[in-house]
Amino acid sequence: MFEVRLHGRGGQGTVLAAGILAKALVAEGKHVVAVPQFGFERRGAPVAAYLRASATPMRAMTNIYAPECVVCIDSSLPRVVDIFAGLRAGGTLVQASRLAPQDIVVPPTVATIAVCDAIGIAREVFGRPITNTVMLGAFARATGLVSLEALDRALEETSFRDGGLVQNRRALALGHARTVVHRTGQREAA
Amino acid sequence: MNEVVEKTAPLTEPAAEGIAQGPDKAVTKKEPKILVCDGNEAAAWGVVLSRPDMVAVYPITPQSSLAEYVAQFVADGVLDAELVEAEGEHSVLSVLHGAALAGARTYTASCGQGLAFMFEPYFRTPNLRLPIVMSIVNRDGITPQCVWGGQQDAMTVREVGWVQLFCETVQEVLDTIVMAYRIAEDRSVMLPVNVNHDGNYLSNGIVRIELPEQAEVDDFLGAPDVNWHAALDPKRPMGVDPLTGGATGPGPALFVGYRRGHCEGMQNALRVIVDVHEEWARRFGRRYAPLVEEYRLDGADYALVTIGSMAGAAKDAVDAARERGEPVGLIRIKTLRPFPLDAMVTALDKVRAVGVVDRAVSYGWNSGPVHQETLAALQYCPHRVPCLSLIGGLAGADLTEAHFAHAIAETARLLVSPCPREPVWLNAEDR
Secondary structure, eight states, X not given: OEEEEEEEETTSOHHHHHHHHHHHHHHXXXXXXXXXXXXXXXXXXXXXXXXXXXXXXXXXXXXXXXXXXXXXXXXXXGGTSOTTTTOXXXXXXXXXXXXXXXXXXXXXXXXXXXXEOHHHXXXXXXXXXXXXXXXXXXXXXXXXXXXXXXXXXXXXXSSOOHHHHHHHHHHHHHHHHTOEEEEOXXXXXX | OBOOOOOOOOOOOOOOTTOXXXXXXXXXXXXXXXXXXXXXXXHHHHHHHHOOSEEEEOOOXXXXXXXXXHXXXXXXXXXXXXXXXXXXXXXXXXXXXXXXXXXXXXXXXXXXXXXXXXXXHXXXXXXXXXXXEEEEEEBOOOSSXXXXXXXXXXXXXXXXXXXXXXXXXXXXHHHXXXXXXXHHHOTTTOOOEEEEEETTTTTSOEEEEEEOOHHHHHHHHOSOOOOSSSOOOTTSOOOSSOOOXXXXXXXXXXXXXXXXXXXXXXXXXXXXXXXXXXXXXXXXXXXXXXXXXXXXXXXOSEEEEEEGGGHHHHHHHHHXXXXXXXXXEEEEESEEESOOHHHHHHHHTTOSEEEEEESSOBTTTTBOHHHHHHHHXXXXXXXXXXXXXXXXXXXXXXXXXXHHHHHXXXXXXXXXXXXXXSOEETTTTOO
């Protein structure tokens, strides 16, 4: 089993990103449970979504408290939310940021830091800082858990249409291409 | 140094034991269509497959996306139904009364405060014997302000005379909505059915499900059979819902006849629910316990009683406890109304103590509603079974495997010490 927690702000598509990732993982033969964190649906408010994937069916429809990986699709969120809460030793951070991975402040137990200038890419592609599909590309690059091809096909199964679909496919590909992955030397989570 | 890390997915754990809802091996079909969706979308697909003639909805969290999916399906031509966006839930159900009396297969969904606003026509629906299917995307009650899951809504209306089914999984939501039409329209039942799925964890929880073939569902459901008994039909003029009862006119006997007939319809529903689930398993390969699921009761000294989506984590906790040698099992109620007395007594009779986990409160009894239902059933058990109330999952609170490990430990204590009168509040320390 592999557990991921996605952090973002209302309006950036965090919950939708978990749904797209779920579709891609199922297409590659995995079972998934993706559950959004429940709060008021307000633009800009911190939101989170949980996803667990496994080779076998899972029964528990619950939140995730000890993820192997945290994906943060907003660069300012770590200042207001403890995005590392419960992250397992040897875990992975995939962070939207213009900083270099070595300049990201993480707990000493983090083994992998992946960084993507998702807001820069989103502004380039959409003209707006909507970073969810960019960061799915970054997640695929950082973890290898899902292929870029499966994510690309999953985009077609969403409500994205026409020009929006083209933009999101490009955002995904750029997120994947422009992610920098850094190993801290910590042992990776089992 | 920056480097791209290649990792292999660590997704090779063995199958969890006792996942009872996989395909029946005896059924061989062509590859089913797979959907990756949440419970609200699954419910909407169940509606599509059931081909209602009319859908009326008013959005309310956490039901809203279900209403939106149905509206989208109508707009896209996926569902050929008349969609009524009424000005409120009272009108929603009143519109469906008219539609059902005119012979239409109908659907709606609501929850929480929406259900409260719907209560007046909701009360009349089963007495009119209208086979309307309605999802309740279970939501806790206000106040304090709360838009999250909990079963206070459905539990509060459990004496109104609707059939009430509670789903554990997203797949079960889809399958049960289709089955609900067969149950509701059975001529020995003729009652509305609530298909309950927990707000948040089921309504918005995304998993992989299978979509049945439309042609096979058409064959399973048959044509709508809705208004043979009471109709708004110029060719069959009749008085629908006339003034009945009192001490004059037809006298009390006619009214008593309606009430007794309603109770008989509810009791008939027990058999029909079993038969319909059996036929579903045979045709579609997915088998669900229709009334009461017994999970690992063989060799169990005590058991948890659960209802709704909490059962997944609870079963994981039972498996873990069994591995530690603790003799615990689980009873899941799928059908709450009509209450499945015989099935429940059969299950309760296998253990010496139970802990009932409610996602709602019985204010009158300082416990949970399902706890009270279980106590009533225990009157019919040949031996005395202590029965503890545990309340959790209110207002969207998570009920994890750890919460159920706690519930199991509290229930185990009943074997050696008196049963507390106070409920155990499972999320009382969660901040």
